[in-house]
Amino acid sequence: MKILRAMLVAWAVGSVAFALAPDEAEVHVQPPHLDTPRPLNDTTREAAVRNYLEAWTSASEALAQNRPGLLDATFTGTAKDQLTATIRQQAALGISTRYQPLSHNIQIVFYSPDGLSIQLVDNIEYDVQILHQNKVFTARQVHARYIAVLTPTEVRWRVRLFQAVSE
């Protein structure tokens, strides 16, 4: 509900910032930039952004614990396959990765005319730690631009494409 409330404020006043508790990410939500004819209602965009943020949480937990099953609720298709493969590679190498998002700057950029996909762009800052048997190999603060495509499933939007793109 807090996320929803924050996003509503964000859409009402445009681009705004939301500060965070020490372990919590700051989330900015920009007004959608759409040129498609299908209107994107508030409920849909709130749900898409909320489900995308939940996907980040589950991806972070899955990559930190090397448990691909944690992706089931929030990812589907290619994104799930690729993350699952990465987790298996990590497990085979005996490493894990902790992603700790610090800030998201999200904008919905495409809503397909049939209503079956939403694309968003997220300029994200995150800390990444690479660990071997709980010992930190290295830590890094990263800025990346992610593109995600979400598709509707029974009760929620799931991330079907999850890709960092060169800026």
Add this chain to the structure above:
Amino acid sequence: MRYRLTFLPALLGCGAWLALAPPATAQTGNLHLPATVVAGSGFTVQTSGSGPATLYITGTGAAVRRQVQLGDPVSFAAGDLDIAGHYVAFLEEGGATDVKEFDVVPAPRPGSLAFLAKPSRLSVDLHDGISGAVYIFDAYHNLITKPMPVSFQLSVPDAAVESRTVQSHDGAAWTQMNSSSREGAARFVATAGDVSSTRVIEQVPGDPCSLKMSAHPDGQKIALATDPIRDCSGNPIPDGTIVTFTETYDGEQTTVDVPVKKDIAQADVPAHDGARITVATGVVLGNEIRWAR
């Protein structure tokens, strides 16, 4: 991880970030990486220093490890790293020594299209009735975000081809098209580069444009028959479409629902002098006949 959102000025959030520094270790090995690598292509990582070390490359798309001899180049063959994304590479020699970041970018040539077309069935002659959206992927299922032209074509046999070209944006492109005036299976094709994807859209006749019946005596009955029923583009409406004949006589009403067969609908109703007979199908009302012998 939780997200707790509280409205505060933007600058507060910026100041809250903790800078993370790599663990302090001897900088014996160094990495030299290209800033970007094309997905699926081979590339070389240059190292400097001496002695053995382990090279790790990790991202959300892959996790790779190589034993290396510092000072020697490390080659990655085509296909070793084919998932686009942001990666961290580091050398490990009892602790991380040198850390670099790089991007794997999608291959420039489209390898497949995800083509969503709607609806699968619609009436002829509908303005912007058909929509198509495309996501463009390379051969490794990476979204190609670089803008490129995408053409859409809608064709029905014996009718003009409708075509449109749009520029993709962040890997997506879309269009809307009119259904053609001819019924039949329309091929809706999206093309980017050398890759095409086709969907078939069934275009069916629209509502009847007009409905006209005639009546003839047939013993104690009246034989009713419509003229061939067509939509406003001249397409015959499908067999099975229900036509309703209604006879009203002396305050009583008799209705007969019959399916269209070979473009026409036929029915018999009791012959009553002065009966009023009407015909309708869907929302279209036909002519009225007042029966007199």
